[in-house]
Amino acid sequence: xxxxxxxxxxxxxxxxxxxxxxxxxxxxxxxxxxxxxxxxxxxxxxxxxxxxxxxxxxxxxxxxxxxxxxxxxxxxxxxxxxxxxxxxxxxxxxxxxxxxxxxxxxxxxxxxxxxxxxxxxxxxxxxxxxxxxxxxxxxxxxxxxxxxxxxxxxxxxxxxxxxxxxxxxxxxxxxxxxxxxxxxxxxxxxxxxxxxxxxxxxxxxxx
Ligand SMILES: Nc1ncnc2c1ncn2[C@@H]1O[C@H](COP(=O)(O)OS(=O)(=O)O)[C@@H](OP(=O)(O)O)[C@H]1O
Ligand SMILES: Nc1ncnc2c1ncn2[C@@H]1O[C@H](COP(=O)(O)OP(=O)(O)O)[C@@H](O)[C@H]1O
Numbered sequence: 001x002x003x004x005x006x007x008x009x010x011x012x013x014x015x016x017x018x019x020x021x022x023x024x025x026x027x028x029x030x031x032x033x034x035x036x037x038x039x040x041x042x043x044x045x046x047x048x049x050x051x052x053x054x055x056x057x058x059x060x061x062x063x064x065x066x067x068x069x070x071x072x073x074x075x076x077x078x079x080x081x082x083x084x085x086x087x088x089x090x091x092x093x094x095x096x097x098x099x100x101x102x103x104x105x106x107x108x109x110x111x112x113x114x115x116x117x118x119x120x121x122x123x124x125x126x127x128x129x130x131x132x133x134x135x136x137x138x139x140x141x142x143x144x145x146x147x148x149x150x151x152x153x154x155x156x157x158x159x160x161x162x163x164x165x166x167x168x169x170x171x172x173x174x175x176x177x178x179x180x181x182x183x184x185x186x187x188x189x190x191x192x193x194x195x196x197x198x199x200x201x202x203x204x205x206x207x
Contacts, residue, residue, distance in 0.1 A: 022102035028059050029204045030099035032092075032124060033195060035108045036117060036171065037134025038163045039149060040141035042185060046134070046178065047108040049188035050195050054104060057196075059205055062098050064091055066109035079160050085116050092120030099128060104204065112162050114169040127202070131174040132195060138163045140183055 023029050033050065035043045047063045054061045069091060070077065077083040088111050098105035111117050121129040141163065142150040153161035160166045176198055178191050186194070199205050 019100050019102060024207050026060055026102045027207045028102065028104065029128075029207070030102045031104055031128045031130060031199075031204050032095045032099050032120070033104060033106045033130045033132060033199075034095070034111070034117065034120060035106065035132045035134060036111045036174075037136060038138060038141045038168055039110060039161075040144045040146060041134035041136040042178070042188075042191070043108040043110075043134055045188050046132070046191045046195070047106045049192035050106055053189075053192045053196055054205075057205065059104060060102070061104040061106055064095055064098070064105060064107045064109075066091070066111075069094075069109075079166070081113070084110075084112065088113070088116040088120060092123050095120065096123045099124060104199070110162050110168070112166065112168045114171065117171065130176065130195075130198065130202075131171055132176040132178065133171045133174040135170070135177050135179050136185065137180070137183070140180060140185070 019030065035046055037043050044065055044067070047065060051061045051063050066087070070087070073094070074087050074090060077087045088109065091107055091109060095105045095107045107120075111120075117131060121131065123129075145151060149158060149161065150164065152158045153164040162168050176195060178186065178194065180186075185191075196205075
């Protein structure tokens with residue numbers, strides 16, 4: 001699908017209440033925390049834990065989860081490379097709107113292709129895209145297999161499953177990497193803490 005606009009004679013409409021005013025109201029700065037990694041690597045777990053931690057600190061966030069978006073906005077998309085690319089593009093555009101609204105938008109999708117993630121990064125002002133890589137080995141994700149999808153993929157019942165017969169391209173220069181230690185993963189609270197510390201240090205949790 002082309003990302004070139006088909007519309008002509010369109011004009012940008014500005015309002016008096018803009019991003020600075022919304023950020024002041026919320027006492028935070030809008031940004032996108034983009035969590036990428038294999039299925040079962042802990043993306044949704046981190047997204048929910050982070051959202052809860054921010055909530056307890058009085059900070060407004062919103063989680064865009066790949067699985068959930070595929071029930072609505074992206075329900076017409078499958079898992080072919082071009083569908084995944086469109087899935088990420090749409091989600092990037094929505095995330096950009098949430099960040100513009102002044103929220104800390106937490107996007108949690110496999111987003112297996114580096115170029116797609118970089119395109120989302122390019123949609124946002126510098127430093128407002130925080131890429132978090134769930135660096136978990138395939139064996140760990142497969143052992144977890146909470147939805148039984150790896151089992152189906154290994155049995156050839158799902159084709160093009162990320163990590164099995166579809167690629168995952170790890171980030172080269174992500175802002176945050178969540179690592180395991182000999183197959184042991186940090187707890188959800190510790191993972192969320194790592195992201196909160198980053199957001200604090202970079203000034204996103206104040207106006
Ligand atoms: N073929 C294939 N490959 C990978 N994942 C698959 C596939 N088919 C279904 N699923 C389920 O879809 C969830 C991933 O959706 P995403 O929108 O995050 O995928 S992507 O970013 O477009 O690659 C993913 O959710 P998570 O396990 O939370 O990652 C799976 O439950
Ligand atoms: N830090 C963690 N420690 C222990 N178990 C975890 C951790 N993160 C995730 N899990 C478990 O691993 C499974 C997959 O996590 P999930 O967040 O659904 O991954 P993803 O969204 O990447 O598919 C779930 O059963 C979850 O409870």
